[in-house]
Amino acid sequence: MSDWLGPAEWQALALSLWVSFFATLLSLPFGVFIAYALARWQFRGKHILNVLVHLPLILPPVVTGYLLLLTFGRQGAIGSWLYDNFGVILAFRWTGAVLAAAIMAFPLMVRSLRLAIEAVDPKLEQAAATLGAPRLWVFVTVTLPLILPGLIAGSVLAFAKAMGEFGATITFVSNIPGQTQTLPSAIYAFLQVPGGEGSALRLVVVSVVVAMGALLASEWLARRAVQRIAGS
Amino acid sequence: MLHHWSRRLFLAMSLAAMITPFVTKAETPVTVFAAASLKSALDELAATYADPVHISYGGSSTLARQIQHGAPADLFISANAAWMDVLEQDGLIVAASRRTLLTNRLVLIAGPDVDPDLTIEPGFDLAAALGQDHLAMALIDAVPAGIYGAAALRSLGVWEQVAHRVAQTDNVRAALMLVVLGEAPYGVVYATDAEASPDVRVVGMFPEGSHPPIRYPAAPITGANPAPAQAFLDFLLTPEAGEVFQKHGFGLPGDGA
Numbered sequence: 001m002s003d004w005l006g007p008a009e010w011q012a013l014a015l016s017l018w019v020s021f022f023a024t025l026l027s028l029p030f031g032v033f034i035a036y037a038l039a040r041w042q043f044r045g046k047h048i049l050n051v052l053v054h055l056p057l058i059l060p061p062v063v064t065g066y067l068l069l070l071t072f073g074r075q076g077a078i079g080s081w082l083y084d085n086f087g088v089i090l091a092f093r094w095t096g097a098v099l100a101a102a103i104m105a106f107p108l109m110v111r112s113l114r115l116a117i118e119a120v121d122p123k124l125e126q127a128a129a130t131l132g133a134p135r136l137w138v139f140v141t142v143t144l145p146l147i148l149p150g151l152i153a154g155s156v157l158a159f160a161k162a163m164g165e166f167g168a169t170i171t172f173v174s175n176i177p178g179q180t181q182t183l184p185s186a187i188y189a190f191l192q193v194p195g196g197e198g199s200a201l202r203l204v205v206v207s208v209v210v211a212m213g214a215l216l217a218s219e220w221l222a223r224r225a226v227q228r229i230a231g232s
Numbered sequence: 233m234l235h236h237w238s239r240r241l242f243l244a245m246s247l248a249a250m251i252t253p254f255v256t257k258a259e260t261p262v263t264v265f266a267a268a269s270l271k272s273a274l275d276e277l278a279a280t281y282a283d284p285v286h287i288s289y290g291g292s293s294t295l296a297r298q299i300q301h302g303a304p305a306d307l308f309i310s311a312n313a314a315w316m317d318v319l320e321q322d323g324l325i326v327a328a329s330r331r332t333l334l335t336n337r338l339v340l341i342a343g344p345d346v347d348p349d350l351t352i353e354p355g356f357d358l359a360a361a362l363g364q365d366h367l368a369m370a371l372i373d374a375v376p377a378g379i380y381g382a383a384a385l386r387s388l389g390v391w392e393q394v395a396h397r398v399a400q401t402d403n404v405r406a407a408l409m410l411v412v413l414g415e416a417p418y419g420v421v422y423a424t425d426a427e428a429s430p431d432v433r434v435v436g437m438f439p440e441g442s443h444p445p446i447r448y449p450a451a452p453i454t455g456a457n458p459a460p461a462q463a464f465l466d467f468l469l470t471p472e473a474g475e476v477f478q479k480h481g482f483g484l485p486g487d488g489a
Contacts, residue, residue: 075414092399174399192293192374194318
């Protein structure tokens, strides 16, 4: 296996897993909050928020990457503010790859979570509230366990999407081996070289195996979560 | 309902099949697959050509793969010889009609907020000029501009110092964009790209001997009727067309480049 992939390919695979893991982790709290707001609350600008969340799904990824570069780049409004105040640089760093992957995967996560939250009977939450539990505690003890299968499914979808993200990533953080060269960037680079099909196909196989593994794991976890909910 | 629709679709398709040969015969349009760096020059030339010209721009490698899979191109203009060689081996181009159409040069560019104090020479201190920032280049293993750029920096003996600071993009225009936006202070692009953007400054040209010659080969695609493609290629090889290419920063192979 170690001969099958070269060191550069191993590095790309490890970086992809690392970036996708943090992208999923980073978007999870925001995803839960926004999905809950969209599912349960009525407020001004709800439709606009919904559209904004789904925008990365509709825009060409290159455009999303370009917008990220304009706002989070060293010269961008948020990017320069982050650098001046916290010394944080996102452009051309793996942290920027995490941001790009997180934003591209965010709509998928929110969709799964929102469906799961909408499926929870509000009467269960109301019952807990009438018994005197504070709102956040109701969420943690009643809502969260009930949406666990949806949360797992959403996270895995987001992870898989992050693993496959290419357009926004290469536009925002380019392609630096060990820093921002993810699996799709490596596949793309191989396809540009005459005779690079073999290496590209090996990486495609690796991507398929990782994605299928993630999906199978999520199915299994979700089924166990459903059994636990039914059993308790 | 389904039958109804499929019959309509069949009718429409057979009608289209009947009309198409007449339409193409009437105007003999040429479909050209051309490297993205040629866009501004070729658009200008195509507008002055007598017959309609449809041009699909893209990375040379992407276009070559599409031709391998049967894309309906009449003429292919590549930004590097390697992909043209592949198509020639596959018998997909009219090898006897293959010509070197253009040449190009490689330049080091600096962004709008950079005050470059650099001269391109063996061992020049590009690493110090970059500091903690990045050098924007096209993919150094895959995209011709990146391959030539890495070769040039290697032969000047500065590659080792800057390799870890190279931000690689999927095409050379994206590298140009990073410099225009000020995200990368320096970049390596074609002379024609620098020409196309008023926002960047050319620090200097890489010596011609520092990298393999940059040539744009052109050849008609093997097909039933290569005549319109050959006619358009002949037009591109005229001195008048050459002037337009030179205006956009290209060199002509006759210049000894």
